[in-house]
Each structure stands twice: as structure tokens, then as C-alpha cells.
Amino acid sequence: QVQLVQSGAEVKKPGASVKVSCKASGYIFTGYYMQWVRQAPGQGLEWMGWINPLTGGTAYAQKFQGRVTVTRDSSIRTVYMELQRLRSDDTAVYYCARAGEGNSSPNYWGQGTLVTVSS
Amino acid sequence: EIVLTQSPATLSLSPGERATLSCRASQSLGSYLAWYQQKPGQAPRLLIYDASNRATGIPARFSGSGSGTDFTLVISSLEPEDFAVYYCQHRSNWPPALTFGGGTKVEIK
Numbered sequence: 001q002v003q004l005v006q007s008g009a010e011v012k013k014p015g016a017s018v019k020v021s022c023k024a025s026g027y028i029f030t031g032y033y034m035q036w037v038r039q040a041p042g043q044g045l046e047w048m049g050w051i052n053p054l055t056g057g058t059a060y061a062q063k064f065q066g067r068v069t070v071t072r073d074s075s076i077r078t079v080y081m082e083l084q085r086l087r088s089d090d091t092a093v094y095y096c097a098r099a100g101e102g103n104s105s106p107n108y109w110g111q112g113t114l115v116t117v118s119s
Numbered sequence: 120e121i122v123l124t125q126s127p128a129t130l131s132l133s134p135g136e137r138a139t140l141s142c143r144a145s146q147s148l149g150s151y152l153a154w155y156q157q158k159p160g161q162a163p164r165l166l167i168y169d170a171s172n173r174a175t176g177i178p179a180r181f182s183g184s185g186s187g188t189d190f191t192l193v194i195s196s197l198e199p200e201d202f203a204v205y206y207c208q209h210r211s212n213w214p215p216a217l218t219f220g221g222g223t224k225v226e227i228k
Binding site: 104 | 155163168174175206208214215216219220222
């Protein structure tokens with residue numbers, strides 16, 4: 001079965017960086033795009049970016065351009081999302097989510113990683 | 120940039136009642152709209168894709184309809200486990216983006 005297992009919660013200071021991992025299993029890793037979506041406390045869902053694990057090609061939301069980097073290591077079936085220059089309003093749960101066929105709507109989600117940014 | 124507007128923000132209903140949720144897009148989406156359910160502390164779950172197709176394992180009481188700019192999610196008879204927040208979502212290739220609506224909370228009356 002498809003599983004996405006994310007790294008554990010992080011506490012960071014403003015200005016620092018965080019790197020969240022998402023280990024995939026149960027499907028052909030290079031066959032499906034992976035999305036990153038975040039959710040601030042009590043708020044809605046916000047897309048950050050995606051990666052094509054086959055090519056390494058990425059796309060990012062304009063809001064995060066220059067601050068977010070999504071990468072993958074196909075040898076260990078893991079996708080990473082790094083967010084730099086953290087601010088307090090980056091405090092959120094970060095999800096990886098595997099897209100469906102042809103980069104369609106994500107149908108498998110990781111359990112989420114809480115990133116807390118606080119001085 | 121596509122904007123998805125969901126209404127109402129909150130829907131207060133009793134178990135067994137019918138829930139009708141709306142999602143309006145700022146420009147035509149064709150049929151490329153999905154619906155998700157999210158419960159507290161959980162990741163979203165895909166319910167409907169391409170406007171009207173139920174995802175694997177989704178009960179038949181969930182149905183989606185619409186095209187263009189107006190879409191609807193109907194829960195025909197609310198079960199206790201259906202009280203949650205529902206999001207509509209669209210994926211565009213250019214500019215590349217996943218866009219989510221603001222959500223509708225279905226709460227117990």
C-alpha cells in the first residue's frame with residue numbers, strides 16, 4: 001500500500017532553515033509527482049510546490065519563490081522540502097502529498113510535520 | 120491566478136440531513152476540480168476528482184457536480200463521521216499551482 005512517512009516535528013528560530021523529509025513506499029517512486037502543502041494553525045491549505053521525481057523538475061508557488069526548495073533522492077525514495085529564512089508565520093503543519101496520474105489531485109498524504117518558528 | 124470561493128463558511132446540520140457545499144471559481148476550470156475532507160489532526164482525504172468522480176473507497180453518499188466556474192459537493196445523508204471541513208481544489212499547469220478554496224466547515228447542529 002502507498003505510504004508517505006514524514007520526518008518529525010521541528011522547532012526553529014526566526015531566520016533559520018528547516019528541511020522536512022517524506023519517505024515514500026508502495027508504488028513506483030518516479031511515476032508520480034509529489035506536492036508540498038502547508039496549513040497554519042486554524043487556517044486552510046496552502047500549496048507550496050511540487051516535484052517530478054523522474055526528472056527532478058520543480059514548480060513553486062510565487063509566494064515561496066526564492067525561499068523554498070524541493071528535492072528528491074530516488075535511491076532512498078525520499079522527497080525533501082527546505083524552507084529558508086523562517087518567520088513566525090511559517091509556523092504550520094507541512095504535508096507531502098502524492099499526486100494521482102498525470103499530476104492530478106493528490107490522493108495520498110503524509111501524516112504532516114509541525115514546524116514551529118519561535119524566538 | 121485562479122481564486123476558489125467556497126460557501127457557506129459554516130454549515131450547521133443534523134445527522135441524516137443533506138449537505139450542499141458550493142465552490143465558485145474566478146475563471147473556468149473545465150471539470151478539473153477536486154474535493155477534500157479534513158478532520159481535526161488529520162491530513163486531507165480526497166473525496167471527488169474531476170468534479171464528479173468518487174475517489175477509491177469513498178461512500179456513495181458523497182457526490183460532486185458542476186463544470187466551468189460553479190461546482191457542488193452533496194452529502195446526501197450526513198453520518199456522524201462526516202462532520203469535518205471540506206475544501207475544493209484545482210490544479211493548473213500554467214502557472215503551475217494547486218489552488219484551494221477557503222473551506223466549508225460542516226458542524227453538528
